[in-house]
Amino acid sequence: KNQVEQSPQSLIILEGKNCTLQCNYTVSPFSNLRWYKQDTGRGPVSLTIMTFSENTKSNGRYTATLDADTKQSSLHITASQLSDSASYICVVSSPEYGNKLVFGAGTILRVKS
Amino acid sequence: DARVTQTPRHKVTEMGQEVTMRCQPILGHNTVFWYRQTMMQGLELLAYFRNRAPLDDSGMPKDRFSAEMPDATLATLKIQPSEPRDSAVYFCASGGDSDFSEAFFGQGTRLTVV
Numbered sequence: 001k002n003q004v005e006q007s008p009q010s011l012i013i014l015e016g017k018n019c020t021l022q023c024n025y026t027v028s029p030f031s032n033l034r035w036y037k038q039d040t041g042r043g044p045v046s047l048t049i050m051t052f053s054e055n056t057k058s059n060g061r062y063t064a065t066l067d068a069d070t071k072q073s074s075l076h077i078t079a080s081q082l083s084d085s086a087s088y089i090c091v092v093s094s095p096e097y098g099n100k101l102v103f104g105a106g107t108i109l110r111v112k113s
Numbered sequence: 114d115a116r117v118t119q120t121p122r123h124k125v126t127e128m129g130q131e132v133t134m135r136c137q138p139i140l141g142h143n144t145v146f147w148y149r150q151t152m153m154q155g156l157e158l159l160a161y162f163r164n165r166a167p168l169d170d171s172g173m174p175k176d177r178f179s180a181e182m183p184d185a186t187l188a189t190l191k192i193q194p195s196e197p198r199d200s201a202v203y204f205c206a207s208g209g210d211s212d213f214s215e216a217f218f219g220q221g222t223r224l225t226v227v
Contacts, residue, residue, distance in 0.1 A: 041221075046216065049213060
């Protein structure tokens with residue numbers, strides 16, 4: 001069973017709109033949670049890294065939230081742009097796995113004009 | 114600017130052939146990861162090294178895959194013999210030795226085994 005579940009699998013929104021992507025994880029204990037953006041044909045690029053003590057972290061128009069009690073995280077994208085079209089991957093690091101990164105399957109976001 | 118460099122970007126090979134993928138980590142990074150990405154499985158960790166020593170290769174099929182770091186500027190992933198099910202994008206990433214270090218990914222090698 002995948003330890004990191006993301007929803008929705010895919011999403012289409014209009015340019016300029018906001019959207020929120022969800023991530024639920026079961027790995028415990030937990031070291032940190034990351035959100036990556038992966039453009040088609042390219043490697044993932046880190047957006048945010050949060051430890052269990054952080055509730056929110058922003059990177060430009062991207063804001064990640066974390067609730068370590070419910071083991072949920074979200075990535076909110078504000079005023080979406082066409083260039084935001086990509087796969088967004090939630091990644092959890094846990095000492096249980098030697099602090100290896102455990103990847104979710106990703107949410108494919110398409111922003112259309 | 115600093116980046117992880119992978120070669121080749123694309124590789125098509127016949128089943129049974131040996132495949133070697135190379136990675137140049139970012140200078141100064143002492144942790145190197147190899148990942149495989151497929152549509153079905155997403156990103157899977159194959160192996161990772163710290164200070165050139167293999168720390169974990171449990172995700173790698175040992176009978177045909179091997180990963181090495183001959184020096185601090187080069188990591189290699191070899192498949193011998195290759196099989197069609199090995200077709201995937203193979204990513205190398207490098208980072209620092211902290212658990213909170215950011216991992217920087219290369220562009221990947223798209224491998225097709227026919």
